[in-house]
Amino acid sequence: MSNKKVLVTGGSGFIGGNFVQYMVDKYPEYDIYNLDLLTYAGDLTKHSSIESKENYHFIKVDIVDREAVNSLFEKENFDFVVHFAAESHVDRSITDPEVFVRTNVLGTQVLLDASKQIDIDKFVHVSTDEVYGELDFDPTNFFTEDTPLQPNSPYSASKASSDLLVRSYHETYGLPVNITRCSNNYGPYHFPEKLIPLTISRVLNDEKVPVYGDGKNIRDWLHVLDHCAAIDLVMHEGGNGEVYNVGGHNERTNLEVVKTIISALGKSEDLIEFVKDRLGHDKRYAIDPTKLEQLGWKPTYTFETGIAQTIQWYLDNKEWWERIISGDYQNYFEKQYNV
Ligand code: NAD
Ligand code: DAU
CATH class of the missing domain: 3.90.25.10 (UDP-galactose 4-epimerase, domain 1)
Structure with missing residues (x-):
């Protein structure tokens, strides 16, 4: 397996943190870069067991800081960008929507601009089932990748906006991308506001x-490690430009x-x-994960x-x-x- 440089944004948060750990352990030949601003939701102590490993690197940067992001991309020439960094809590978006637009929309756009300046294998945008809005209680109805986007909260609207920016950079500039839309995660290091x-x-x-x-x-619950395995599969095997829903029924x-x-x-x-x-x-919320299952994923x-x-x-x-x-x-x- 060849050496790859993987930038993980938001790698000190809940899912990004589990993903960083998963990648450092599974791919010792890859260099894993964790870029995180360490907001209230970011916590470095969770990585104490890997921080001395040679293939783990931490960079404290705000994804909205265009100059800092651009100079990092120029220096490191990443092969993969896996983008988790976001404001993630719906209740906080109801009381203070502005930071959600700043981080989730503007931050994503800064990362997309930086990614199109280098020759990346894939930009994986980690999104959410909440962009589809809500379902009724009919148990035969599910979100598929073709369900129209109808976000209802400022959080989900900011995520849907970032999804559309990712799609546009693929269509306009040919940036190789995937969007994953996962259901509710749970597991170790989940922040105790959820x-x-x-x-x-x-x-x-x-x-x-x-x-x-x-x-x-x-809500449709998925263990965070099953989500990490899904992202690993999509970043390596996902069809260019494709969206994958992630959920385990x-x-x-x-x-x-x-x-x-x-x-x-x-x-x-x-x-x-x-x-x-x-x-x-x-x-x-309820996910139909058929497309991802066809790629070879199943929850453990x-x-x-x-x-x-x-x-x-x-x-x-x-x-x-x-x-x-x-x-x-x-x-x-x-x-x-x-x-
Ligand atoms: P989290 O809130 O636990 O972590 C977010 C991380 O992003 C933190 O480490 C924080 O410091 C960092 N961050 C915030 N603003 C930043 C900025 N401006 N620059 C750099 N870093 C910044 O979030 P999470 O629950 O781990 O979610 C991660 C991603 O997965 C989000 O994009 C979210 O929309 C998506 N998602 C979450 C779930 C879920 O159930 N938690 C489900 C589906 C998708
Ligand atoms: O579906 C994926 C989404 O799941 C992610 O995109 C979000 O980042 C993540 O935060 C999560 O959003 P939810 O709003 O579904 O998660 P939360 O844990 O905040 O709430 C789960 C459900 O529980 C929701 O219906 C609201 C309810 N709830 C939540 C809290 C915090 C309560 O009843 N009481 C509470 O105190």
Whole structure:
């Protein structure tokens, strides 16, 4: 296997962080560059086991900083760009949309411009099923790659905008690209503002778990390592210009997810607190992954095996999430829930 230079943006976040680790271990002959601004969601400590490895490199850069990004691309001549860096939390996009446009739209455009100046094998844009909007509760309806984009939140609108920019750089400049649109991820190092780690951490601390609305909204859950394997496959084997949906048919209502965690931890459902619904709350997401399966991908975790592994990870790594909850996140949480 030849030596390749892979730039991973957002490699200190949840999915990017798992992907960096996966790539450093799986491809010792590749050089993996993690470019991250280290916002509230970025955390370098998760890479302590690989930071001394020769094929891992960290660069602290803002993807919106055109000069810094361009000079890095000129210097390193990357073969692959795998673009995760983003503002990722829907609730934050409802209270403060501007930074979502800045990072997710402008940042993507800066990276696309830099990529077209060099001879890259592939620009992989990591997007989300939320760009398709919402589904009704008919279990036979799924998002396919042909579903029209109808984003409902400022977050998903910023991701859909970046998807369209990626598509346009392929059509206009011939940039080799893929777009992946994955369902909800969960697993180790998931930031405790998101439903699953929030529930685990609060239940472990005997704190109330806020469930939005009636808790009947449905999400389609995928273990983060299955997502990493999908991106690995798409970056190497994906058809030029193609979009791939990523999901493992693990639909659950939010209430089912919360009750599963409470029961696994042996706590009482009295911890559930129904709170005001999220504005514009999408009813249901569900992915049809046929196109990716035809490329050779299949998930290794069921929701049952994945959630058990994840709960165990949070039990074993209390120090990590306690440190995060005690920092800036706490201020956000207090503002969000008026607690
Ligand atoms: P995250 O919020 O955990 O991590 C985002 C990372 O990007 C952080 O390390 C942060 O420091 C970095 N970052 C933010 N702004 C930056 C900037 N201006 N310059 C450089 N780095 C910056 O996000 P995540 O949940 O790991 O999601 C990663 C990507 O995957 C996002 O693009 C998201 O839209 C997409 N996605 C997420 C999910 C999910 O369930 N979490 C599902 C599908 C797709
Ligand atoms: O579908 C992929 C998307 O999944 C990604 O693109 C996003 O980056 C990621 O954050 C995630 O978005 P969601 O909004 O679906 O995830 P979140 O964990 O915030 O919420 C999951 C569901 O749980 C959603 O219906 C809202 C609900 N919820 C969430 C929180 C934080 C609650 O009921 N209570 C809560 O406290």
